[in-house]
């Protein structure tokens with residue numbers, strides 16, 4: 001390890017570790033590495049901590065996970081002192097919570113804000129990383145850790161004329177810090193993923209008019225959010241250990257885990273009653289608490305899909321609009337399920353219009369609005385809820401080069417290759433939290449972030465205790481893990497549908513179709529990571 005000294009005359013400042021990103025992962029990794037007595041520097045593009053919850057300030061942004069399953073578990077003090085006001089907290093409260101944690105542990109003193117890491121190059125001779133920022137500074141560190149988040153590289157649509165628009169326009173993840181007044185405004189929104197759904201249902205009652213440009217509809221499910229009063233908070237707090245234990249057991253580390261029964265094992269009556277029960281439950285119950293074969297057997301998936309289609313039809317007054325809102329190219333739950341509160345009912349309002357861009361093409365953004373094959377729409381505000389260059393996008397924006405000057409982007413041109421989703425061969429001492437192929441990509445994310453950070457901290461401590469200077473995933477371990485990731489995906493129906501899970505983004509046609517997530521489940525992933533550690537970090541070369 002480098003000595004903890006931070007400066008050395010005019011040469012670049014040196015740290016034991018550099019962390020990129022001050023969201024939930026970066027904050028916790030900083031906390032743990034400080035405990036090891038390491039010198040650490042965190043770079044963050046934003047003006048404050050919070051990552052996803054700092055950037056995504058759009059109206060309606062909130063948890064889809066139960067608040068008390070999402071928060072950090074590592075500090076009893078934080079658990080004791082923080083109360084949640086809703087079962088699914090909204091973004092302002094979440095950001096207040098993360099600031100509370102940052103204040104409590106004085107995390108900001110090691111974080112440099114307003115700074116984007118532009119490049120990171122491994123210096124083989126000196127076994128350190130040289131990190132350059134957009135502020136023109138260069139830093140050196142022994143270890144480099146990306147905590148950049150799987151959905152942080154905002155993606156605008158590839159529509160001509162975006163810069164021509166004279167009104168206000170925002171990508172949802174680059175929302176202004178000042179409130180946006182929608183009163184009497186003519187608003188257009190492009191995108192109906194998890195984000196678009198939250199925005200639409202929130203602003204539909206505030207705007208003068210809302211025109212939704214939808215390409216592929218998604219199956220949305222009711223969130224059933226409620227307030228938490230003091231008495232209920234006390235009960236919830238008493239159950240924290242139970243909740244964390246439950247998350248450890250389930251596939252996606254949510255409170256909801258699949259039912260052991262198979263869909264066709266029960267009578268139709270029983271099956272429908274179960275679907276109704278789940279539909280009435282809060283959160284991801286209907287998605288992740290369903291029959292065990294829902295995402296592995298097409299027939300099982302078809303049954304649930306039919307139930308969900310019917311629910312949409314029941315909630316929309318105009319049958320033509322209802323059919324537009326029903327996906328035709330995929331079954332329920334095979335893409336990320338947006339959670340909603342009166343989303344479908346918004347389309348029953350007179351001031352809300354739905355345009356299917358498969359029928360009516362958007363030709364360009366103009367000075368005054370959006371031009372389509374069937375005429376022009378004038379807007380005061382255009383909202384782009386068009387998602388992200390998912391999972392690999394934030395890493396691709398940084399020019400990362402490893403041994404022999406190999407570029408990470410080039411190495412991953414046909415899709416990421418990783419060992420455990422934490423390292424890739426040729427990039428020693430570079431670790432990815434929530435990297436591609438990591439269980440954290442298909443997870444109630446803080447649960448998996450904590451696992452990632454604890455495991456990595458253990459590996460770093462092992463390096464120190466055993467006087468190792470260099471840790472690198474072997475080619476064999478990387479090949480085996482990457483194959484395992486693809487094999488696990490093939491056992492599910494997820495690869496049958498184009499989505500960001502599959503590295504498909506129609507605004508980035510050059511991206512190669514490949515599976516980015518890990519679908520072997522949290523429990524297996526954790527077991528595997530623990531076994532690797534117990535066997536002296538098997539699969540990694542340690543020197």
Ligand code: NA7
Pocket residue numbers: 151156157158159190191192193194195196213214215216336357385386387388500506507
């Ligand atoms: P998503 O889920 O990637 O959704 C983006 C939406 O934007 C989706 O409906 C896209 O339609 C739509 N889109 C993108 N480009 C266009 C163009 N050019 N024209 C029309 N529509 C377009 O991102 P979100 O922010 O909603 O959610 C991301 C994740 O954040 C989510 O999964 C949660 O885990 C949290 P498409 O489906 O491509 O037809």
